[in-house]
Amino acid sequence: MNGWLGLLLLILACLGLLWAFRVRGSMLQLAGTALLFGAAGYAALGSPQVPSSPRSAEQRTPPIPLTNLRHAFYGNFGPTEHWLLISESLARRGKTEEAAGVLQSAVREHPGDPALWVGLGNALADHANTITPASELAFRRANELAPGYPAPRFFYGLALARSGDSKDAVAIWREILAEAPANASWRPFVEDAVAALDRPQQKPQDATGS
Template sequence: MSGWIGLALIGVVAAGALWVSGVSRSLWTLVGAALMLGAAGYALQQRAGLGEHLAVSDATPVAVAPEMVELRNAMLGRFTGDGAYLIASDALMRSGSRRSGANVVLLGLNHYPRSLTLWTGLGTALVQHDAAVSPAARLAFDQATRLAPEHPAPPFFEGLAYAQTGEYRTARLYWARALKLAPAGASYRRDIALRLAALDLVIAQLN
């Protein structure tokens, strides 16, 4: 029973945080869906008696790789209004402010609700915050894909998230799609191909 009370409290706190942050109501649907997915998973597991475990500390810095930032810029553009929020998020993540790093992307979406850049960035930020490809992160990547189904950025960065969490075979599916979608003359196409080839070597070694 205490687990369900805690889950209800999380929902109340999340709603309050969104209201205080001034996030538009159009984005509440995403957070609400994530909470519902979490509740459904909790109900299916029915393991409320399990002991606590330590979550990832919000003060732990995130290693934001410069080459990934460059690749993101190549795919999604540099020095754009919505991209500025990702620059701020990167800085906060490097300083260890994971929650603020994710929140600043949400604030950007309040101004640019149909931004492919920010929905892709939100998926990445949520993975960095949760240290896992959480349901909320998948929802963000899915929204990016809905906005631009033929753009390679959403599948590439979702694949990167899976690769970073050790789910290499799942990551390969996304990177193969990103390579297929990358235009033949794009400067970043070779980067995707090289990373896919390296991933194939890792998978082969695991086999």
Template structure:
């Protein structure tokens, strides 16, 4: 049994048992959140348990990690904290852990579009900037929950671009741009992408990984 399955089962079984006994869930949730955070940072949950030296966290990421940890201690259902935590993992090269963490969070809170967008983004980062079929499914789920969320359309356009269809990408982004508020923080990035799509159309360039797709993507998980 993989580490993540074990953690998920522990969480579900513990919560169910405490609910039946009418015992408070919060203290146990706190402990699980702390254990989960430590597990993610020091192991590969997709592999069987084995001794492994912990990877040092970048000094610049450490304060944000501490913020995410404290927020999860206060509320294990804090969507923003899970997104922050996954983002830190991705930037530390632990993209598989980021994917599995957000997968678990999305399954636990399936009606939160931000988690599905975050999962799709994590899957895209794990694939080195390519929007995979699994990522498309995650973005599609977010769009079903909230059709006005900009994230799915941003990455759908990216998927079209990578598939060698810059004209389709441009249509998606133009539609998103037209219905976005003028002060939306992601509009400058959309403008850059639309310019790139037009340039590809003019040059007849095939699709592929768009420069900066993984690291420079705007924060669209939460609007």
């Protein structure tokens, strides 16, 4: 994962935490602006375009938790929430194979729950450290179960971005924004995801206006 993707996940995780504490509306947008301002400073002083060095399984850090971001789309409570929390707890400890296994069992018991399929897609992508046919299938199943709802497509885009395909990720997120109500509570997360990945692609003369 290169610096930009790590930065994107940190921004989304921070916004998810704010959302969990019921920060909404203009305050959430202000927080997002502050985070993006900090990202701009990192872009100016750091080297986010440089890929990180490959690590062994023992050296690999656990995935950044997506719990708060998931709650922004699906809420904090649900009949299958305990499965997701167990899986995410295992992932935070670096046990990504076990995390995926928990959700594979969960979707067998609850095949009609789109949030579980999204969680499985995330867990499989975390375990492989890239998007895979199995994770794509999980996201596709979630989308079939909840046609028109943005969460499956958003997390599929995030998995693409984490796999290095920022262009397709941004395209998916822009489609979501084009369809989203202006007052959707999760809209700022999608907007900030687009801003975090789309800004580095601008040419220098675009940024300076020359």
